[in-house]
Amino acid sequence: MSDSVALKTSGIKAAAAPAAANKALAGPRVNGRVVVMTLYLLFLMLPIYWLVNMSLKTNTEITSGLTLWPQNLTFDNYITIFTDRSWYSGYINSLTYVLINTVLSISFALPAAYAFSRYRFLGDKHLFFWLLTNRMAPPAVFALPFFNLYSAIGLFDTPWAVALAHCLFNVPLAVWILEGFMSGVPREIDETAAIDGYSFPRFFVKIFMPLIASGIGVAAFFCFMFSWVELLLARTLTTVNAKPIAATMTRTVSASGMDWGLLAAAGVLTIIPGALVIWFVRNYIAKGFALGRV
Amino acid sequence: MTKTVNNKAWFLVLPVFLIVAFSAVLPLMTVVNYSVQDTFGNNQFFWNGVGWFQELLDPTTDLGGRFFDSLWRTLLFSAIILMIEVPLGILVALSMPREGWTVALSLVLMALPLLIPWNVVGTIWQVFARGDIGLLGWVVNHLGIDYNYTGDPLDAWITIVVMDVWHWTSLVALLCYAGLKSIPDAYYQAARIDGASRWAVFRTIQLPKMRRVLLIAVLLRFMDSFMIYTEPFVLTGGGPGNATTFLSIDLVKLALGQFDLGKAAAMSLVYNLIILAICWVFYTIMTNVDAQKERVEA
Incomplete structure (x- = not known):
């Protein structure tokens, strides 16, 4: 119910700027959408970040404990390759x-x-x-x-x-x-x-x-x-x-x-x-x- | 668009026909050949008729039991990931930003997992889910949940499903996004004038417009999950025990691991026939949807 009310108000705005109609229609849900998108992208990026993070560490650092970013930044792994x-x-x-x-x-x-x-x-x-x-x-x-x-x-x-x-x-x-x-x-x-x-x-x-x-x-x-x-x-x-x-x-x-x-x-x-x-x-x-x- | 009948068009198609036939028909002949023979090594082959097929399709034998176990596992896996990835993909597509630089950024980030070699995907999750050096495994374990994907079958399944969701949901989302982008603004304006709710807009405008791309998405996701090999192979190697031995993994074990050529070939053929049947169903639905669309537009 609140959705359709919000939809109507956004409709008035959209009438002033028809080009932005698509955006305005989705207006009331902007927050929900941003949250979903942010969470999803975060979910996609975390494992990749972890891989990048690990590639910049020494093996001793990797196996000795969990660190969220490299403590001793090293490019040795890349140099080897x-x-x-x-x-x-x-x-x-x-x-x-x-x-x-x-x-x-x-x-x-x-x-x-x-x-x-x-x-x-x-x-x-x-x-x-x-x-x-x-x-x-x-x-x-x-x-x-x-x-x-x-x-x-x-x-x-x-x-x-x-x-x-x-x-x-x-x-x-x-x-x-x-x-x-x-x-x-x-x-x-x-x-x-x-x-x-x-x-x-x-x-x-x-x-x-x-x-x-x-x-x-x-x-x-x-x-x-x-x-x-x-x-x-x-x-x-x-x-x-x-x-x-x-x-x-x-x-x-x-x-x-x-x-x-x-x-x-x-x-x-x-x-x-x-x-x-x-x-x-x-x-x-x-x-x-x-x-x-x- | 009406097409003219012209059999000379075959000349344009011939190169494709030849190159695909070379890669598809010749090897398939080898498979058929193997499937009716038995070997005791030394390259000596004996005629075995339909023996392998009888054994394969009889769940009481070793081979048959093994085949049906992996088949059910694979079907279950496909069903689970379709149930997660399709709704999630639609949700993500609906949540895509509409304009500005965030659109390009989201698209690029979303497509990234799709372009990672499949064994690297396996490696990423192998590392990420480990209890000692992986962020996910470490966090879950420190929350007090006992989680170990190499020891516990359920944990292994969850990890593989999450990995697949991570890997492929973007495909569904990008397809749906493409479908959504093709909806003219006029539709939304009309919906607004009618005072349609968000749900009604989704149900009567967005979903029908996405039907075609969704069909492609379901087809691609079903097929690719049905033949999944590399990622679970790297992550769990089919284990613990046989808990995550999907059909492809089982087949490769049989063919390249044990060199049981006859059994493997029979399994390949049955596997291929299943794929062919499912493919045909999808193709028929798809052509029907197209024909309907053309009738509506005409």
Whole structure:
């Protein structure tokens, strides 16, 4: 009851400034919303803060008692990672296969997404469903056969093996996202370009791709994300040369006990590429997460 | 938007078809091949027919009992996290700031857990929930609650659920936020003129507009939780005992740990069929919702 009364008063204000209507409607609940949001973000950040906190401590400090911030600030853990080849090569390996995978997925998915968004063809619905099921297939099912397959064709322990394996779920996802964005572009543009004498490839690259640039960015973001966070396949398909950073991290368990500080520092460094990528696509994140379909 | 019929479009789809078939169909054939054979090592294989499947689907055998135990655990896990993450995600989406720099900040912070490698997520919580060096475990223990996720099955479950909520609620929230953003202001103005309560606005404007994205959210969350592997593997390793051995963990144990290829392959196929069936249900619902929407708009 009090809600609807408050709603009416806020309505009077909103009438004066219609542009702020959305905000005014939510006016009476501002406090509740801020509380929910603050608590939620705090809940998200606390574990990450704890990791950062630990990465800046010495192991003696970590194991000797709980401290809310580093008493003896040290960057030794980070220095170890950046100077030890077996550590930093893990990052290079991970980034290599993630980038190969992103480029592959997007370039394969672009024409296919166009076909799905513009044409009906024999078996289109079934094909789309089949693609979707591959996004949903559990990697655990594929771990062993992939091991056999990539050993057989001699790609085992190369970034290409992981990049191709990740195409299993990233290509369908990219098709799905791009199709959503492309369906938002009116067909008239295609027709006008054809009348103007553009050949299809030229139209696609010169006119169409700039129009869905944000969609391509979002799809690339998602390919990056899912390839970067996946470990089961990446670990199964590599041993030494292409070992991802996430697998290297298990090294911190040694006979002398856990090297907690080093583990935390390695963890923090895996968060950074993600954080950078998010920053670039922050304005499209919401639409992207809805796969271009809102 | 009406689409023209053109079978030449297949040429545009062909590359995708080939690359996904290479990654999906070939390995699946290997799995089918293994699932009907038995091996005694030395790369010698023997025809076993549907033996593995019979054993797998019979809960009284070792393999069957193990399979159904992990299946129920996985389903229970998916159900729990959907019940927590969907309402919480909607709540967070409704609480998002509407304008100003806080919007970008909230979006970036919310998306952060989604981009952390899954084993690092496991590691973060492994450390965070430890009683000796982790903030959460330490605080809970000092509140006088006996909490130890490596020893107590219930504590292990709670920790994994909280970890998953931490990891994935933002996905649901971001999806819902995208749905909410697409609602024109006119709808809210109309609601205000009618004197609609906050609940009525939610029930009749916001929820229907979010239906589509919510469907995607539920689909993605269900599928990803149903095949969860890395995070619980790092956090608890499936323990204590078998308390948190989900289907994926069990499968990898069987295939790569014990190299029981026939059993593992049979389990993979049944697992895949379950996924396929559920996926089909979601897909049908989704296409129906779309068709309805198109009819309404037309």
